[in-house]
Amino acid sequence: MSIPPDAPILTGAAMREAEAACAIQGTSLSELMDHAGAAVADTAWRMAAGAPILILCGPGNNGGDGYVAAQMLAERGANARVAALAEPATKLATAARARWNGPVETLDEQTKPAPLIVDALFGVGLSRPLADGLAATLRRFAASRILAVDVPSGADGDGAKDWVPPLPADVTLALGALKPAHVLLPTAAACGRVLLAPIGISANRAMRSLPAIRPAKPRPDAHKFSRGMVLVFAGPMPGAAELTAAAALRAGAGYVVLDGSERAPFAAIIVEGEDKFGERLDDPRVGAVVIGPGFPAGDELLFDVEAVLDSGKPLVLDAAAIAAALPRLSETPCKAILTPHEGEFARTFPQLYGSKIDRAKAAAVRTQAVVVYKGADTIIAAPDGRVAAAWPGSPWLATAGTGDVLAGACGAMLARGGDPFDAAVAAVGWHIARGQAIGPGLVADDLVRA
Ligand SMILES: NC(=O)C1=CN([C@@H]2O[C@H](COP(=O)(O)OP(=O)(O)OC[C@H]3O[C@@H](n4cnc5c(N)ncnc54)[C@H](OP(=O)(O)O)[C@@H]3O)[C@@H](O)[C@H]2O)[C@H](O)CC1
Numbered sequence: 001m002s003i004p005p006d007a008p009i010l011t012g013a014a015m016r017e018a019e020a021a022c023a024i025q026g027t028s029l030s031e032l033m034d035h036a037g038a039a040v041a042d043t044a045w046r047m048a049a050g051a052p053i054l055i056l057c058g059p060g061n062n063g064g065d066g067y068v069a070a071q072m073l074a075e076r077g078a079n080a081r082v083a084a085l086a087e088p089a090t091k092l093a094t095a096a097r098a099r100w101n102g103p104v105e106t107l108d109e110q111t112k113p114a115p116l117i118v119d120a121l122f123g124v125g126l127s128r129p130l131a132d133g134l135a136a137t138l139r140r141f142a143a144s145r146i147l148a149v150d151v152p153s154g155a156d157g158d159g160a161k162d163w164v165p166p167l168p169a170d171v172t173l174a175l176g177a178l179k180p181a182h183v184l185l186p187t188a189a190a191c192g193r194v195l196l197a198p199i200g201i202s203a204n205r206a207m208r209s210l211p212a213i214r215p216a217k218p219r220p221d222a223h224k225f226s227r228g229m230v231l232v233f234a235g236p237m238p239g240a241a242e243l244t245a246a247a248a249l250r251a252g253a254g255y256v257v258l259d260g261s262e263r264a265p266f267a268a269i270i271v272e273g274e275d276k277f278g279e280r281l282d283d284p285r286v287g288a289v290v291i292g293p294g295f296p297a298g299d300e301l302l303f304d305v306e307a308v309l310d311s312g313k314p315l316v317l318d319a320a321a322i323a324a325a326l327p328r329l330s331e332t333p334c335k336a337i338l339t340p341h342e343g344e345f346a347r348t349f350p351q352l353y354g355s356k357i358d359r360a361k362a363a364a365v366r367t368q369a370v371v372v373y374k375g376a377d378t379i380i381a382a383p384d385g386r387v388a389a390a391w392p393g394s395p396w397l398a399t400a401g402t403g404d405v406l407a408g409a410c411g412a413m414l415a416r417g418g419d420p421f422d423a424a425v426a427a428v429g430w431h432i433a434r435g436q437a438i439g440p441g442l443v444a445d446d447l448v449r450a
Pocket residue numbers: 015016019029032033036037058059060061062063065089090121122123124125126127128129130131149150151175176199201
């Protein structure tokens with residue numbers, strides 16, 4: 001599974017806006033469909049490598065892309081058949097079908113498979129789950145190679161419904177931009193390798209996939225404090241904060257202080273008693289404070305979180321510290337990153353609806369903080385509407401303690417100064433890169449070892 005890095009992500013509504021802007025600038029929808037169909041034909045041609053191809057066409061413009069591709073493949077000499085679910089229901093799809101010179105079979109349980117199936121049944125216009133009979137028909141093709149046009153049919157393009165496409169794709173060709181369905185579970189797992197075909201629209205880039213991961217080199221004149229000083233506050237379970245502190249150092253902080261713990265995970269980490277925490281908050285060299293790892297919810301934490309908020313320092317709030325800070329966050333002017341996992345998010349923001357992206361964005365607006373909504377499909381959202389989607393990440397990170405490590409990496413990136421959204425993106429990228437590099441057998445401690 002893979003996703004093109006730093007690629008725009010558009011919802012169905014944003015896609016329609018981009019189409020409309022294209023039309024105003026003189027590019028017709030039918031030209032966009034020609035570009036889409038050509039990209040589908042090209043990808044199918046390579047995937048089939050001379051083997052027969054069956055193109056499944058739906059009633060809308062997704063089906064239109066399928067007819068255009070079928071005609072282009074036939075003109076290239078490919079052995080291409082077309083099976084349709086219904087008559088074309090749009091002008092564009094009707095015109096595309098009229099251009100297809102071959103026969104159109106009826107798609108049903110008798111339809112003979114082919115080594116490559118092009119799924120052009122439904123794209124971003126799907127409005128309800130697929131009928132059971134159609135889903136069963138599609139499952140019969142599971143042994144073939146599958147190329148999905150725009151999204152695997154049955155997926156909600158906006159990722160707001162958890163409908164699972166019955167025919168998972170080997171390759172999904174996203175048209176014009178990625179869609180939320182490509183980066184959010186459960187649909188992301190059905191997309192296989194996602195490729196992006198430019199079709200001529202210009203996409204808003206506020207929402208993007210994670211950029212390619214490049215480790216940032218320290219400046220030639222760097223010293224330990226210019227690289228950022230991180231203060232980690234340990235709770236009653238100090239092992240978690242030790243991981244956090246070690247991760248901050250490993251992710252590039254020049255100096256890390258761990259308050260409230262007795263053990264230093266590395267000799268280079270300064271350990272101090274809990275009573276020193278207030279004093280340290282006044283240390284002007286502290287570039288970021290991380291609080292939450294190893295804390296159960298409680299008043300004691302509330303007091304410390306208040307102190308951090310009063311200090312005005314950039315901060316990373318994890319686990320129980322998120323709920324403790326919530327009442328004051330939006331009116332406290334500070335740079336903050338919140339790192340809730342699914343359960344913490346649901347408890348903290350129970351009244352948010354829509355896709356995981358919609359909910360992360362709403363939480364960022366509500367708290368005026370950057371929200372790293374963790375999971376296999378981590379979403380990073382800023383209050384100004386920027387979003388980065390981290391799918392497919394690394395499945396090896398699904399193990400205890402990796403969240404503590406991520407909080408430390410966020411602290412390190414935040415302590416450098418600069419924008420908290422960029423810091424969170426860099427931290428998530430660093431975390432995934434380590435997870436991918438270590439792979440099988442990963443335990444959280446490995447992420448902070450050399
Ligand atoms: N965005 C662009 O710039 C371009 C996109 N292109 C392609 O167009 C599709 C989106 O096309 P659209 O026509 O809006 O929608 P679909 O083709 O996905 O499907 C809509 C039709 O399907 C019917 N429908 C919806 N849900 C179901 C269902 N569960 N079962 C059966 N039928 C369903 C729907 O009928 P309604 O009853 O809901 O009215 C429509 O008939 C995009 O994904 C790209 O592939 C073009 O290439 C142009 C550029």
